[in-house]
Amino acid sequence: MDVKLFGTVFTTVFLAELGDKTQLATLVFASDERHSRTTVFLGAASALVACAALGVLGGALLRGWLNPRVLSMLAGASFIALGSWTLLKAWRGE
Secondary structure, eight states: OOHHHHHHHHHHHHHTTTTHHHHHHHHHHHHTTSHHHHHHHHHHHHHHHHHHHHHHHHHHHHTTTTTHHHHHHHHHHHHHHHHHHHHHHHHHTT
């Protein structure tokens, strides 16, 4: 295993998820005393693993079709578009 790559991926995903809607939704479920913390953790962890698996599969499928630089630019543009859309909705009070 490439420890440097593992550290880079872990840090990048950890920082991207910190304070994300996913984490906030998990926090809300865990704050309800009627819900088992273990069940909330296992459900959230399983969902994140499934999403990561889809990301790895998607990246593997696109590897032969798209230049990694183009894929990175598309991902960045998607983040900007989603962020702009979120800000616009908040500005309008939706």
